[in-house]
Amino acid sequence: MSTTSVLCFLLCFISQQCMFTSAAGGSWALLQENVGIAAMHMQLLNNDRVIMFDRTDFGPSNLSLPNGNCRNDPNDRTLKVDCTAHSIEYDVLSNTFRALTVQTDVWCSSGAVMANGSLIQTGGFNDGEKRIRIFTPCNNKCDWVEVPNGLAAARWYASDQILPDGRMIIVGGRRQFNYEFYPKNTAPGLFSLPFLLETNDRGVENNLYPFVHLNVDGNLFIFANNRAILLDYVKNVVVKTYPTIPGAEARSYPSSGSLVLLPLKNIQAPNVQAEVLICGGGANGSYTQSLRKKFLPALDTCARIIITDSNPEWVIETMPLRRVMGDMILLPDGSVLIINGAASGSAGWEQGRNPVLSPVIYRPNNPIGSRFEVQNPTTIPRMYHSTAGLVRDGRVLVAGSNPHVYYKFTGVLFPTELRLEAFSPDYLNAQFDNIRPTIVAPVNQVILYYSQNQNVRFSCTGAVIQNQVEVVLVAPPFVTHSFSQNQRLLVLGNNKMTVLSNNLYNVEATMPPSRILAPSGFYLMYVIHQGIPSQGIWINLKQR
Template identity: 35%
Template structure:
């Protein structure tokens, strides 16, 4: 495990009008979500990141995608505009296969690592790449030998001090010995890494690979505790499960809960995926796994999305097998995974209940699939490419179709709230609004319903790849007060308290969501959280 000096960020949260827990969920509606095929990604979506309220950056490995970049080589990166469903290629020179990314505090995306050369591209093993979404015409800047050593399948996490940790990633100045990843072999690629909240400004990490996890102090390079083995099978690549840090709540003093779902027991094509989840607080001295049944269906390679209403959407993946490419010819391929899991599930961390009565997708999403929440409350789903090169007309082709999943909270027929201003800014999402830790921020909204219950959330959606979302967090915000406009009782002035310190929410880009009775506003608002200037 290595550490490199740059800042990356994500921010999340939900704030409550009262000191109660989240408003009890309404009775299930007849609506069960909706899938729409909205566009063509043009570039196979191995990695994605929400770059602005309307733009998603797509990154692939080197292969003959549909569109070309400026030098005539097939594009392996592009910008997907959610509003127009149009795609613009971005220029790269090095292979980005199975790399990782995270944001600097100033909003620049750092992307590192990759693989071998081909199709006019140079090797990407040591490449460091940078792009700033707020630039007038953003494009990649590369340093092909920008890392000290070669990295492939690394995991990243932004630390509270603003540095970025890479497990299996770039070292500076020297690699740090990390025996845990040796002990976890052979299943130690893309390990799960989450920063743990605390009030002592310690840089504590939960790290998990294979079947086991540890609590680790990055500053002292010390294992604080070894956690019990998670029963049921192997959870990390290529028997890929999903690990998520559930929403952090002020009412619970930001107590962290990790939830790991899915995976498999052996690298066997017909082996059924694991139909269990484990929940744990890694900071508990007597930490034990609390098991769940993953809604009754096994999945390998699932993607999880933290929704604005503090529930978790699970999509994509397979019912059998493991992550990897098919063997054999195109007309008679042997896929290493199958039985696509087309029906999404929604998990409620408060009630620990599963909603499995949701509309299924029609598009199989296997190896190299991705999903992320977007600013209007829908979920962007893309990718699936279980072959080493672009292949069409086969059972599970290179998948360019882009879907949007509309969650049930957008199907109630009730009006959505509207964010009118944040911290005095009435023009929103043309620039990020700066806020500070512990700051009380004024937000003016038009409520959606007569009997309103307003909550707020800052969400950093992370860098999504291989069933992970690096540095993603969701932190519930406190709503200190809510006052009606005497001239228009549909309008409210909220005072929201930002998270208390950078162990709970690292500095950098994030998105503020406002909800009324669990229904998100028409758009979230781009923020940057940081330390106050003096």
């Protein structure tokens, strides 16, 4: 056994997270030893740059702003003149980063990418709670632009979702039982949402960062605490109330399970099925008990529900590893990566214990009982305020972890983490290179239209099995606090394949038929062959 294998074995043994009965796979690479900030928030943009940022009111970071470009904030509670950065732009292709400037506090905020590719970031804490911040992709000269009083209500721990009409809806936040839109059509534009008040437990606000997804009927699926509704946000009417999740444990922040909308298939059909998966979270009482230094075991269950069924029911599955504060990332092959977090405790300052070092792959199409595969572990605990996000080549960037009010590197169980890693799923192994497709056409950044039949040309050195080729679109999410906002994967229809020449093929794929299924904007397109994805290309999906 190699030194690395021995180290991984010992780390697993100490954290009691090894499950040797499941398959292990995937690999890890350290990309940066120090990016200067703890990445609490993360978003991939269509120029292959990743925006990361932390809170601004904990004192200096480990990255200086260029040319003495200090942040002067008279409202900051810690450091009113701050010459360090609290946001960076990471260039995936060159593995480099640069400092960005945010002027007000972005702590526990939310965001989404609009149709034009700009990241719209909403809310935060203190003087940042009503701010809109805009970051537009560029070549190394742009920075955050801030809009004072861009929000009608203070938004701290809110969730954002892009809508079919191109607007963004901002839902909830601490003690905000309402929603609003950006940009606004009316003033002040606040709409009451009693569901968020009903799920607001006394003493523990288990309705923060509500899980919000655009359903295939155009309504919003909203999950908070242990309950879910389907909201017609246009009429402000709840059109469906889902069963309470079995066990009645809260799954949203600070219990901090993670929820994902599973891949959408047969999207040309008149009735598309939509299903959500929620995994992990804190046990009942975990938040209050962790304040007393008693760390309850995290949940080891996942629950699935078909939200488009007339009489939907939750189906419970058992994970191989307990997990709270995990992230769930849709991979191009349609599987779900469950990564980061702890095996006991809760979200909050110093309130988690027993880091879960091993990711898990969940394969939603496998029979129940054979869906989980434990992956090779990292050596870096990723606790409270960790993030993870897919990039174009199929890797997953992993960053953050700072369960402290300030940056602390010594004398604590889990030091503030400034290292940036990449997890490579098994599909990137060199052994699959002979069946891995390479997209030849269209070119990166192509504009495509709804319902368009698009020829996708790809090469492959090995033999291609026609009925095992598909084309998918992935919407990269805004990731924070165990929720990947606006994450979406669509399996495109048609997939009629022809052989063009030796090792060169064409597959015809039909774009989504409507903005309800796929809001306009930038998506990653992948060709999948025998479960092995190509490198992605950016496409810009538009209405003619």
